[in-house]
Amino acid sequence: GDSVTQMEGPVTLSEEAFLTINCTYTATGYPSLFWYVQYPGEGLQLLLKATKADDKGSNKGFEATYRKETTSFHLEKGSVQVSDSAVYFCALSSQGAQKLVFGQGTRLTINP
Amino acid sequence: DAGITQSPRHKVTETGTPVTLRCHQTENHRYMYWYRQDPGHGLRLIHYSYGVKDTDKGEVSDGYSVSRSKTEDFLLTLESATSSQTSVYFCAISEPRDTRLYFGPGTRLTVT
Numbered sequence A: 001g002d003s004v005t006q007m008e009g010p011v012t013l014s015e016e017a018f019l020t021i022n023c024t025y026t027a028t029g030y031p032s033l034f035w036y037v038q039y040p041g042e043g044l045q046l047l048l049k050a051t052k053a054d055d056k057g058s059n060k061g062f063e064a065t066y067r068k069e070t071t072s073f074h075l076e077k078g079s080v081q082v083s084d085s086a087v088y089f090c091a092l093s094s095q096g097a098q099k100l101v102f103g104q105g106t107r108l109t110i111n112p
Numbered sequence B: 001d002a003g004i005t006q007s008p009r010h011k012v013t014e015t016g017t018p019v020t021l022r023c024h025q026t027e028n029h030r031y032m033y034w035y036r037q038d039p040g041h042g043l044r045l046i047h048y049s050y051g052v053k054d055t056d057k058g059e060v061s062d063g064y065s066v067s068r069s070k071t072e073d074f075l076l077t078l079e080s081a082t083s084s085q086t087s088v089y090f091c092a093i094s095e096p097r098d099t100r101l102y103f104g105p106g107t108r109l110t111v112t
Helices: none
Strands: A003-006 A011-014 A019-021 A023-026 A032-038 A044-050 A056-059 A062-065 A075-077 A086-093 A106-111 B004-007 B010-013 B019-025 B031-038 B042-051 B054-057 B064-070 B073-078 B087-095 B098-103 B107-111
Touching: A003 A086, A011 A019, A019 A106, A023 A032, A023 A086, A032 A062, A032 B098, A044 A062, A044 B098, B004 B087, B010 B019, B019 B031, B019 B087, B019 B107, B031 B064, B031 B073, B042 B064, B042 B073, B054 B064, B073 B087
Parallel strands: A011 A106, B010 B107
Antiparallel strands: A003 A023, A019 A075, A032 A044, A032 A086, A044 A056, A056 A062, A062 A075, A086 A106, B004 B019, B019 B073, B031 B042, B031 B087, B042 B054, B064 B073, B087 B098, B087 B107
């Protein structure tokens, strides 16, 4: 079945550091890929998405590129801020499916 | 704001008791979902609904039932709560052919 694997957390960085959170997936066909973010005490919010190979999703300085050859969708940000501290979830939706499969989440803490 | 509320927001209950969680939406979205969030597992789909009285199972449906008698309400019932059902429960909504999910604020359930 479909699955998503994220890098183990927690991840702790200093402010202005470069961020990468790895995400790889297993799915048949051409899934859509997503990154969601969960701030403390809140529900998940969509951060960015990509629907086909080589698409780049971007939002709030975060980027992720849909790489079909490596089945990956790594999240990157060039300079993180304390306000980026949250849990980040990678997810996929298989072609034609109306459901999301989530990775286990990566907790990110940014220190000033 | 997708107009999703969940009630209660927090609940402590004893093993063996029935529990019902409510998800209410105000914007007539067709699809509604119940996920549970547990450390190390990310979010896992319990049940989902694709219309009034139309529901289907997710990957962790054992021990849970759902009902949707009105477009705006999606109820999740634990017939006889167990400690393994201690979790944070999230409701989400989406529209057909758009797999972006919008999440409610969550319900923290503790089964003692």
